[in-house]
Amino acid sequence: MALKITAIIFTLLGLALAIGGGQLVMLGGSVYYLICGLAFVLTAILLFLKKRAALHVYAGIVIVSLVWALWEVGFDWWQLGPRGGLIIVLGFWLLTPWIRKPLGFLSPSGMQYSASAVPLAIASVIAVVVAVASMFFDPYDQSGELPDQSVAAAPKLGGDVPDGEWHQYGRTPYGQRYSPLDQVNVDNVANLTEVWRYQTGDVKRPDDVGETTYQVTPLKVGSSLYICTPHNLAIALDATTGKEKWRYDPNSGMNPDRQHQTCRGVSYYKDQAAAAGSACAERVYLPTSDARLIALDAANGQVCPAFAQNGTLRLETGMQHNPAGYYYSTSPPAIVGNKIIIGGAVNDNYSTQEQSGVIRAFDVNTGALIWNWDSGNPSQTQPIAEGQTYTTNSPNSWSVFSVDEELGLVYIPLGNQVPDQLGMNRSESVEKYSSSIVALDINTGADRWVRQTVHHDLWDMDVPAQPVLIDLSRPDNSVVPALVGPTKQGDIYVLDRRTGEPIFPITEEPAPKGAIPEDFSAPTQPTSAVSFKPEPLKESDMWGVSMLDQMVCRIWYHQYNYEGRYTPPSLNGSIIYPGNFGTFNWGSVAVDPERQVMFGMPTYLAFTSKLVPRADIPAKGQDEKGSEQGLNRNDGAPYGVLMGPFLGPLNIPCQAPPWGYVAGVDLRTGKTAYKHRNGTVHDMTPLPLPFKVGVPGIGGPMITKGGVAFLGAAVDNYLRAYDLKNGKTLWEARLPAGGQATPMTYAVEDGRQFVVMVAGGHGSVGTTPGDYVIAYALPR
Template identity: 75%
Template sequence: MLIFLTAAVFALIGLALGAGGLWLIVLGGSWYYLLAGIGFLLTAFLLFARRGAALTVYAIVIVATLAWAIWEVGFDWWQLGPRGGVIILLGLWLLLPAIRRRLGFTSPSGEAYRPSALPLSVAVLASIVVAGYSMTQDPLDHIGNLPTAAATATPDLGGNMPDGDWHQYGRTPYGQRYSPLAQITPENVGKLAVAWQYQTGDVKKPDDVGETTYQVTPLKVRDTLYLCTPHNWAIALDAATGKEKWKYDSNSGMNPDRQHQTCRGVSYYADPAAVAGSPCAERVYLPTSDARLIALDAANGQICTSFADQGTLHLEAGMKYNPAGYYYSTSPPVVTQGKIIVGGAVNDNYSTQEQSGVIRAFDINTGALIWNWDSGNPDVTTPLPEGQTYTTNSPNSWSVSSVDEKLGLIYVPLGNQVPDQLGMNRSEHVEKYSSSIVALDLATGAVRWVRQTVHHDLWDMDVPAQPVLLDINGKDGQPVPALVGPTKQGDLYVLDRRTGEPIIPIREIPAPTGAIPEDFTAPTQPISDLTFSPPPLTGKNMWGVTMFDQLACRIELKRLKYEGRYTPPSLQGSLIYPGNFGTFNWGSVAVDPERQVMFGMPTYLAFTSRLVPRAQIPPKGQDEKGSEQGLNRNDGAPYGVVMGPFLSPLGIPCQAPPWGYVTGVDLQTGQTAYKHRNGTVHDMTPLPLPFKVGVPGIGGPMITKGGVAFLGAAVDNYIRAYDLTSGKVLWEGRLPAGGQSTPMSYATDDGTQFVLIVAGGHGSVGTKPGDYVIAYTLPK
């Protein structure tokens, strides 16, 4: 019975591989699976016949598989494992005495002839040796070191504040995410321990939208931390102890049409004309998910009624259409020169009648509108007259802007016009400003320059990240005011921030064609010479836990329309890589302005995008919740779109790991010094396995002058410290929830340096939700 069951298993595997392999060949893919299926069927036939040749045939299958796998992917364990795991286990099964005793034959004289196990034993042993060797190798690891010497003795940090404070989202208006504190070093960071922990009480609710996330980076001013929560509470904490000072609930309510339920930060302002200690002399501005901006007294959380309408600025003003839940500000506004400058997130792919993406500057004391820049009407920036409206669905800025007050410019990362995947009927202005970095005059809002990162964007390649400002030494040794702009497609634009001209060259390369008849594609697309854009996916990049789901992914890759980066959306379904999450997202990158180096976290996840004709879209359900994955309706447009990650039948990425790295770049040379897998599958699998695969992440890094970079972000629940010079992990702290926020660092009056991260999880990547604020420090 055992031999027949074994033969049946081999036969079933052979039929599955043979049928799938034949389909793959018809689609133009690898012949291996069909040939392997034939090998399994032949082995099954010989097992049924109790022929010892079954062992030899299967030895040939193992050797052929091993040779094919090494030819395809080299000695990469994470790629070799799925190709050979099942095959080697079955080889070990065939070597069991209980199987071998049932093979061979007995002569008429009664003498038993048993098959030789030597060929199969050698094949299995060779495979095990190759597997063991590959576990010691990482052909994708890029080892190197960033320069340690200071490139300048007087770096421009972009803001005037005590070294131990953190006044804006990226610490200063430059968005560098750099702390000039140096108490924590590569030598002592391993001793970091939790100093205090605080729970906000704002937890994810059963009726929350899918992307309910906690992405806040707190501010630190003197002895107080200021932060917000996903449901738009503002909280002040004692920086030394984590004790709550005050809490304010904006009562922003719930709305299933919100695509995001999050808050990345509050904004701080000290009125220079106010008497110190007087009411609202210092303020915290809280953006809410029901499109309000609320001014609070930083001392006690009370509303500052002198601002706007009794303390509340209503951001829906001037919108032609105002569907509830479709527009709000998820990122902290910019505070500069007596102004508060606000962008807004407009829901992707909901409707052709949504709010405008206008950027507005208000008087920070009164809330009066000073200027407005609408990318659909960019030449008129004077305040919108009563009774007029901004351009519907114009490209919006949902991320954080940066400011250079000396140049008088604000640098705005812009998204795409909704619907993201449909480019017909876009205006000349929309075509110019979509998916770009725009420099606006702080005084008037007038455009000073624009640098577009995607032409005729059909892929939701918003510029998602805050541009980072620093000075980079030029060829003559003189500092050049620079901007580093990370993009979803993996390009890092390094520009002269005075003019928008490239410091690191930008080229135009041919792009795929084949848009739907009503639309078109740009013939070329820009690419920076400093890019983390991955090479195109091929069959050998397909992955799975076993060869079966890997085969399924290979078949699906061939079924999708895919011609590399910028393959246009289609009715059959297109592969979008880099995908909608992007190589870089809102977490941006961190720079050390003294060493003029950068630390970042490129992530790689392919997505699929399939257009759906309007007639095939079902009526909207009452229980639908906002989401960027699944069916996006595009009400009013001729097509909706179904999109999401490119996953195997088992729900894991179809592309092989690593899916996430950390990297270090020398910004003076534009060269990548190192690139290492980041994160483990500890929280991705039923068992807490510590395998360092290199996992996806969303969030951002922070650098300290002590030479240590800090990052949470990965989908395993850890915050890690890295040696900025080499990228080596020096320390990790286990988090009680997902760490998809950007950490920050500050010091108290006694000189103690803290590292702080908020751990609350991220709905889109499925990390554990929570409400934790955790501060770490060195032991006394």
């Protein structure tokens, strides 16, 4: 019976492989699956006939499959496993007495002998030895060291922030995510323990939108921490104990039309002209998901009525189209001098009548409009007249700004015009400013320079990350005020922040053609010399749990349009790699201004993008997401777009891991020193497996003077500490929810250095939701 069932299994597997393999060959793919399928069928026939030759044929399958796999991917265990795992398991099953005995023979004396297992046993053992040996190799790992000596003895950190505090999203206006504290260092970080844990009570609700996330980086000013929550509560905590001091609820309500329900942070301001201890002398500014900016007294959380209208600024003012839920600010505004400068997020790919992407500066005390810079009408920066509106659907900035007050510039990471995947009828201004870094004059709002990172963006490759400012020491002993700009497509732009000119070369490279007839694609695209752009995908990069779903991914790979980075979206469907999730996203990178090095988390996840003609789009409310996954409607445009990660039939990525790394770059040379897989599949599989695959992540890193980099972000729920010099993991703490935020650090009155992480999960990547703020310190 066992032999018969085995023969049936081999028949079914063989037919599946032969049929799929035949389709793959017709698409121009590998012939292996067709040959392997036919060999499986031959093995099944011999098993039905009880011929011991079945074992020899299968031994040939094992050896040929092993040679083929090594030829394709070398000693990469994560790629060898799907190719050979099922084959080896079946090989050992064929070696059991239940199979070998019926295939044996009777001796003249009447004894039943089992069929010889020697060829198959030898083949199977060789395959196992190769598989085990491959576990000790990592062809994707890049080992090396960053310089750990100080290059700049007294580097500019930006702003006047005490060493033990954290006043802005990136600690200072420079956005370095660098702390000059060194009590926690590479020698003792493994001793970090939890000091306190606070829960906000703002948990994900059943009626929340899918993109409900907790991404806040707390601020530390004096003895207080200031945070916001996904539903826009503002909360102050005692920095030493984690006890709540006050909370404020803006009652921003629920709206299913919002694409995002999140808050990345609040902004702090101290009015130098106000008397110490007077009401609202120190303020916290809270952006809300119903498009308000609210000024709160940092001492008690009460509204500051002198700001705008009874403490509230309405950000939808001046918008021609203003449907509720389509415009809001998810990131903390920048404050410089007497100005609070803010952009806004729009719902991606819902409509061509989105709100404007205008950047505005308001008086930080009164809320009066000082200037407005609209990328659709960039020359008019004086406040618009009553009755005038900003340009509908101009490129917006939803991320975090950085500021150089000495140069008088604020640096804006700019997005794209909706629809992201359709470039028809874009204005000259939109073509100039889309997906760029723009430097605006702090006082007038006039643009001083622009550096575009994608031409005629059809891929939602908006600049997502706060630009990081650092003064770089150059080989000729000069010091250049620099800007480090991470991008979704993997390039790191290192620019002179005075002019926008490159410090490391930027070249124009040929880009794929093939846009729809109504549109066009740019003939070239810029690439920075400092880059984490991925190698183009190949058929052999397709992945799966087994050879069957891997074969399906190979078939899909050939069925989609794909010619490398910047393959245009299409009616047929295109592979977009890197996908719009980005190699880098809003978490940006961390920069050590003393060592002049960078630490980041490049992520690699392919997406697919298929244009859907307007006539084929279902009635509103059916199967639409308006986000990174599902149907994006693009109302008013001739096409919607169906998009999402490139996943196989088992809902795992079609591309092979690693999907995420930690990496270190020497900013003086532009060279990547190391690149290591980051994160495990602990929270990606039904079983809590510790396999270090290298998983995707979204969130940001932090660096300390003690030579330690901290990062949560990965889709396994851990906060980790790394040796900045070589990228090795020094410590990790299990989080109760997804850590898709950026950690920060500060000192308390008794001198201890705390590291704080917010753990609340991320709707798009599916990590565990929560409402935790957790502090760690060394034992007393």
